[in-house]
Amino acid sequence: EVQLVESGGALVHPGGSLRLSCAASGFTFSIYSINWVRQAPGKGLEWISYISSTSRFIYFADSVKGRFTISRDNARNSVYLQMNSLRDEDTAIYYCARVETSGWSSGYWGQGTLVTVSS
Amino acid sequence: QSVLTQPPSVSAAPGQTVTISCSGSSSSIGSNYVSWYQHLPGSAPKLLIYDHNKRPSGIPDRFSGSTSGTSATLGITGLQTGDEADYYCGAWDSSVSGYVFGTGTKVTVL
Numbered sequence: 001e002v003q004l005v006e007s008g009g010a011l012v013h014p015g016g017s018l019r020l021s022c023a024a025s026g027f028t029f030s031i032y033s034i035n036w037v038r039q040a041p042g043k044g045l046e047w048i049s050y051i052s053s054t055s056r057f058i059y060f061a062d063s064v065k066g067r068f069t070i071s072r073d074n075a076r077n078s079v080y081l082q083m084n085s086l087r088d089e090d091t092a093i094y095y096c097a098r099v100e101t102s103g104w105s106s107g108y109w110g111q112g113t114l115v116t117v118s119s
Numbered sequence: 120q121s122v123l124t125q126p127p128s129v130s131a132a133p134g135q136t137v138t139i140s141c142s143g144s145s146s147s148i149g150s151n152y153v154s155w156y157q158h159l160p161g162s163a164p165k166l167l168i169y170d171h172n173k174r175p176s177g178i179p180d181r182f183s184g185s186t187s188g189t190s191a192t193l194g195i196t197g198l199q200t201g202d203e204a205d206y207y208c209g210a211w212d213s214s215v216s217g218y219v220f221g222t223g224t225k226v227t228v229l
Contacts, residue, residue, distance in 0.1 A: 103152030
């Protein structure tokens with residue numbers, strides 16, 4: 001069974017940092033790209049980052065570019081989202097999702113982890 | 120970041136049909152595959168349609184997708200109370216090298 005489990009969400013002060021993890025199981029992790037998507041309270045889904053299977057291709061949304069970095073460890077079946085210089089507007093549920101081999105769609109999603117940025 | 124435009128809400132009675140539109144651009148829907156997602160509060164989003172009109176295993180054929188030019192449409196036939204959720208379209212946008220989601224549409228079953 002394909003599973004993605006996010007962890008690392010917490011309450012953090014503005015300007016602080018946080019590292020989210022996404023642990024995958026039930027599939028050959030090393031051949032799939034991963035997306036991070038977030039949903040702020042009362043808002044819609046927002047894509048924030050993509051990492052290809054070999055980490056060769058990495059993309060970010062403008063809203064987090066220069067503040068967030070993404071990495072993966074295929075030996076540990078995990079993807080990491082390092083979030084720095086956090087702002088109030090980064091408060092959201094953060095989901096990781098497996099990118100399917102065709103068309104950039106996100107076929108399997110984790111349950112999400114909550115990040116709250118507040119003083 | 121560009122977004123895809125959807126109507127805020129649609130509604131219909133059980134058993135009826137609803138359609139949700141998704142308007143994009145030449146660099147998003149006009150050039151790349153469209154996906155559709157269902158999101159129920161408190162749950163993970165679920166992929167309903169990928170590559171414009173394909174359904175993943177387990178998704179009933181009551182859900183259908185189509186794309187023409189820079190717009191896409193999700194259709195739901197035989198509406199059920201369990202279909203009440205938020206629905207999002209999504210596509211890669213080549214002009215910004217990023218994935219874009221639609222603004223979201225809330226489906227209400229009357």
